[in-house]
Each structure stands twice: as structure tokens, then as C-alpha cells.
Amino acid sequence: MPVDFELTKEQEDIKATVREFAERYIAPKAVEFDEKQEIHPEIIREMARLGLFGVVFPDKYGGLGLDPVTAGLILEEIVRADLTFSLAVAYLVQTSWGYIAYKYGSEEFRDEVITKAARGDLWIGIATTEPGAGSDLVGITTTARKVGSEYVVSGEKAYISGVREARERGKWFEYGGGHVTLTYTDKSKQHRGMTFFFIPLTDPNISIRLEKEFGRKGWSFGSFVLNDVKVPEKYRIGDEGRGFYIAMEGFDHARAYIALACAVGGKRAIELAVEYAKQRKAFDSPIASFQGIQFQLADNWARLEAAHSLAYKALWALKMEQEGKIGRFEVTKIAAAAKLFAVQAAKAAIDDALRWFGAYGYTEENLVALALKAVKSYDWAEGSLDIMRLIVAREVLGRDFVSGRRR
Ligand SMILES: Cc1cc2nc3c(=O)[nH]c(=O)nc-3n(C[C@H](O)[C@H](O)[C@H](O)COP(=O)(O)OP(=O)(O)OC[C@H]3O[C@@H](n4cnc5c(N)ncnc54)[C@H](O)[C@@H]3O)c2cc1C
Structure with a gap:
């Protein structure tokens, strides 16, 4: 099986543009999102101007026509800049469920609603x-x-x-x-x-x-x-009569993006905590030099790296499905597994990372503390972790073994 993690020139350029925007406009305000309990409207408008609410809609409707993997690269930059996950929700829900609305909506609906969504004028x-x-x-x-x-x-x-x-x-x-x-x-x-x-x-x-x-x-x-x-x-x-089936498809998209958001959010939390641990001293040494912290770092990093790769596999699977190369249930299995693994990896990593901050970790100005609260939402949002387990087990065992099914 050929594996290639290299980005195309277009993907590199998109990532660099979004990173520059996110570091400049989003990162300095992220703590305020939770404090003010809203995202500054000018940030949403600036994202709209860059086309970030229309990334997966076809060009014909005013979108950028990007595939799920490239949409994921954009999500990475948004999460890195906003560990409260507020903008991640704004972006990933529009990117996954907006795509589903486009895919199954009538031509009249697309002309009226999707064109506005693609411009970032409608969510x-x-x-x-x-x-x-x-x-x-x-x-x-x-x-x-x-x-x-x-x-x-x-x-x-x-x-x-x-x-x-x-x-x-x-x-x-x-x-x-x-x-x-x-x-x-x-x-x-x-x-x-x-x-x-x-x-x-x-x-x-x-x-x-x-x-x-x-x-x-x-x-x-x-x-x-x-x-x-x-x-x-x-x-x-x-x-x-097709609503249930369309819902299942939409969940696959949302779960793949959530898996990526969690893997990247976990890594970013570790990065912030590492910066702190290198300069914070206890017992005359930087706390980063204690093996207790190093072992936590290594275990979490390894899990997050695995979660990151699995999330991209799920986004790649969505792309393959769009190209008619793999089937629905295969995508469902990978997306559920990716969400199941990434949410747990992120929760564990963010919790450990926050501990390295000592008492400063227990303040609302600490982004890692805000991330811990935010990542908890993914125990349920877009399907609980237990439901992810049921899906993976069903796809591996076969439908005859679905728990609770009358026989
Ligand atoms: C922050 C946040 C944002 C959300 N946003 C949206 C949104 O935009 N749109 C939307 O429609 N919904 C949204 N939700 C709701 C989310 O989809 C539901 O919380 C989720 O589907 C679980 O449903 P429930 O909360 O009713 O829990 P329940 O279904 O009542 O489940 C309760 C508990 O029982 C467990 N459980 C249930 N069935 C089984 C089973 N068969 N086997 C084992 N365990 C089981 C669950 O895992 C869970 O732990 C959001 C939730 C959160 C927390």
C-alpha cells in the first residue's frame, strides 16, 4: 500500500495562508472567545473573505472546491490558533453538514442557500x-x-x-x-x-x-x-425517507474533522505546556528535566501522532468515497475509529499537559484549561464514544452481532 504524507504545492500555500491569518487574527483573541462567550464578528467576516466557510463547495456555487484532506489542513491551523475549539465548531460543522446539504439539496436550494454559505454569508x-x-x-x-x-x-x-x-x-x-x-x-x-x-x-x-x-x-x-x-x-x-441514511453520511464527515481537531488540539496543548515546562523551575531544575514529565510527554505524543494519522486516513477515506473508490461502510468504520481514538488521546494529553502548569493551570486565562473543557464536548457531540465503539464493533463483527438486536 503506497503511503505519501507529502503535501502538494497548492496545499502548502493554503496552509501557509491560513496559518498566517490564524496567528495574526485568531490566536490573540482566543481566550476572549470564552470570556465574552462569543467569537468576534470581524474574525468570522475575515474568514469568510478568505473563503474559509466555502472550502468544500464546488466553484460553481462560489466555493473553493477543496477535498476533505485539504479542508482538514485548514482546520489544523484554526485549532492551533483557537484551543477553545469555538472556531473549530463554526468551521467543521459548515464544512461537513454544509457539504451534505449541498450534495442532497435541490438545484434551487443550492442556488439560493449554498451560494450564500460558500461566501460566508450564511451558516x-x-x-x-x-x-x-x-x-x-x-x-x-x-x-x-x-x-x-x-x-x-x-x-x-x-x-x-x-x-x-x-x-x-x-x-x-x-x-x-x-x-x-x-x-x-x-x-x-x-x-x-x-x-x-x-x-x-x-x-x-x-x-x-x-x-x-x-x-x-x-x-x-x-x-x-x-x-x-x-x-x-x-x-x-x-x-x-432518506434522512436517516443521509444523517449517517454527515456524521462520517463531522467525525473525521473532529478526530483531526482533537489530535491537533492535543498536540498544541502539549507544545504550550512544553514551552512552560522548559522555563519553570522546581528543586533547582526545569520541570521538563524530570522523567515523570518526560514519560507523560512521550506517551501522549505517541498517541496523538497515531490519532493524527488516523484522522487523515478518515479524511482520505471520505475523498476516496467521493471518487467512487471505496464504499460507505468502510468510511463509517474509519471515521468512528478515528473519533473514538482521537478524543481519548486528546483528553488524556490535555489533562496531563495542564498539570505541568501547576496552579496556573487552574485559571481561565490558561488556554490549555479552556481546551480541556472544550475537548470534553466530543465525548458526545456528533455521536458519543460508546456509539463509536458500537459502530466499529458492528463493522468488524458483521451486522448479525449488533448488540441488543432481536433474533
Ligand atoms: C457541545 C455539544 C454540542 C452538540 N451539538 C449538537 C448539534 O449541533 N446538533 C445535534 O443534533 N446534536 C448536538 N449535540 C448532541 C449530541 O449529538 C448528543 O449529545 C449525542 O448524540 C448523545 O445523545 P444524548 O446526549 O441524548 O445522550 P444519550 O443518547 O441519552 O446517551 C447517554 C449515555 O448513554 C450512552 N449510550 C446510549 N446508547 C448506548 C448504547 N446502545 N450502548 C452503550 N452506551 C449507550 C451514551 O454513550 C451516553 O454516554 C451536541 C452535544 C454537545 C455536548
Whole structure:
């Protein structure tokens, strides 16, 4: 199997441009994202100007037409500059679920919505989770009824990222945004009766409520209630009954990017802690000279390096799938394994790295402390670690061994 980690000239140039931007504009403000509980709108606008909200959309709709591996290289630079992971969420959700909305959306939808998203004038989020159903998507209760050329949608979505940014026009995104929202169009068919819609959160008939987040506070997280909200047919994403399958595909994209964000975030936390450990002295020696710290460093670095490679394998698998070279389930397995491994590697590394800072690690101005809170979100967001384990086991063992299945 040929393996090549070399970047193309185009990839090198993109990475260098984004790194320069991220170091100059993002890094100096990152601590403030959590402190102010929002991302400075001018940073979002500058990212939009660089095309960073449209990286995977085709040129025809105003995007950069990049593949998932190159989109990952951009994510690396964003995470390195913002260890609160707030901008990572803004970027990776648009890059994964925006792509899914483009792929399955109608031509009218693409012309109207994807072109705005590609310019960074509109943000696309994902809403599958409800107060009563997260891991078990079949348990959702939101429904969509067809009435003439519209659908009437009712239900509640909970713990959804970006509800505030999508609700407000003009502050972060000119047109606000909306969420690719999972509903039932025929509950009797269970997962075969689910359908996705793009639902703009700017609709005044939708009410939103914000949660107080534990970490990653720059990007909002909350619920929205749909009370007989009318959604035009052109906003349906994919055919009726295909929602569950499209959701599974979208999760693969998001999980691969999350795996990369965690691997890179973990490495960056270690780098910051290493700088500190080289100059901080205890017992007349830099703490970096103590083997207790060196062994932690080595174990974590080895795990993060492995997580980094596996994340790129997942992004490469998405690219191969787009080129028709590998199948869906292979991608699902690698993406789930990548998220499972990277989240745990990052949590362990960031926790150890934070300890090297001593008491200074227990302050909210320490980026590594903010990273520890943020990375915890990936125990659940885009599928819990237990669900990742179930997926990997199912793909390795075969579907006859799915736990709890009636035989
Ligand atoms: C910061 C953050 C952002 C989020 N953003 C979004 C978003 O933008 N859009 C969206 O739709 N959702 C979002 N979510 C929700 C996320 O997708 C869910 O939290 C996740 O799917 C788990 O669902 P749940 O919270 O309902 O937990 P539950 O499904 O109730 O699970 C609770 C626990 O039981 C375990 N469990 C469940 N089933 C099994 C099983 N079969 N075997 C073993 N263990 C099991 C789970 O692993 C978990 O530990 C976000 C969550 C967080 C924390």
C-alpha cells in the first residue's frame, strides 16, 4: 500500500495562508472567545473573505472546491490558533453538514442557500438531537407534514450548536443561518420514514433557548422549538425517507474533522505546556528535566501522532468515497475509529499537559484549561464514544452481532 504524507504545492500555500491569518487574527483573541462567550464578528467576516466557510463547495456555487484532506489542513491551523475549539465548531460543522446539504439539496436550494454559505454569508448547522433522543435517532418525535408545496414542521431540537449565530442576521453572518433538521415524514416506517430539511432559524415562528455551556463558549449551544413552521419543498435535503441514511453520511464527515481537531488540539496543548515546562523551575531544575514529565510527554505524543494519522486516513477515506473508490461502510468504520481514538488521546494529553502548569493551570486565562473543557464536548457531540465503539464493533463483527438486536 503506497503511503505519501507529502503535501502538494497548492496545499502548502493554503496552509501557509491560513496559518498566517490564524496567528495574526485568531490566536490573540482566543481566550476572549470564552470570556465574552462569543467569537468576534470581524474574525468570522475575515474568514469568510478568505473563503474559509466555502472550502468544500464546488466553484460553481462560489466555493473553493477543496477535498476533505485539504479542508482538514485548514482546520489544523484554526485549532492551533483557537484551543477553545469555538472556531473549530463554526468551521467543521459548515464544512461537513454544509457539504451534505449541498450534495442532497435541490438545484434551487443550492442556488439560493449554498451560494450564500460558500461566501460566508450564511451558516449551516445540524439538528438531529431532541430532549428525548440523542444516540437513538429513531426516538425523535419532530414531524413534517406535506401540505401543498410546503411541509409543516413541529417538534423540538436540543443541545444544538450555533443556534444564536444562525438566529441573528447581520452580526456573524449576513443572512444568519439554519440547520439541517431531522424529522419524521412517516413515523410508522421508523428509520426509513425520516426526512431532512434545511430550516432557517431566522424564521420568527421558531423560538430558541440558549444553554450555559461547560466549555467551548464562543459558539452557542441550545434548543429550538418548531411550532407548525412552514418549510418550502425546495428546502428538503434528499428524498423523503432518506434522512436517516443521509444523517449517517454527515456524521462520517463531522467525525473525521473532529478526530483531526482533537489530535491537533492535543498536540498544541502539549507544545504550550512544553514551552512552560522548559522555563519553570522546581528543586533547582526545569520541570521538563524530570522523567515523570518526560514519560507523560512521550506517551501522549505517541498517541496523538497515531490519532493524527488516523484522522487523515478518515479524511482520505471520505475523498476516496467521493471518487467512487471505496464504499460507505468502510468510511463509517474509519471515521468512528478515528473519533473514538482521537478524543481519548486528546483528553488524556490535555489533562496531563495542564498539570505541568501547576496552579496556573487552574485559571481561565490558561488556554490549555479552556481546551480541556472544550475537548470534553466530543465525548458526545456528533455521536458519543460508546456509539463509536458500537459502530466499529458492528463493522468488524458483521451486522448479525449488533448488540441488543432481536433474533
Ligand atoms: C457541545 C455539544 C454540542 C452538540 N451539538 C449538537 C448539534 O449541533 N446538533 C445535534 O443534533 N446534536 C448536538 N449535540 C448532541 C449530541 O449529538 C448528543 O449529545 C449525542 O448524540 C448523545 O445523545 P444524548 O446526549 O441524548 O445522550 P444519550 O443518547 O441519552 O446517551 C447517554 C449515555 O448513554 C450512552 N449510550 C446510549 N446508547 C448506548 C448504547 N446502545 N450502548 C452503550 N452506551 C449507550 C451514551 O454513550 C451516553 O454516554 C451536541 C452535544 C454537545 C455536548
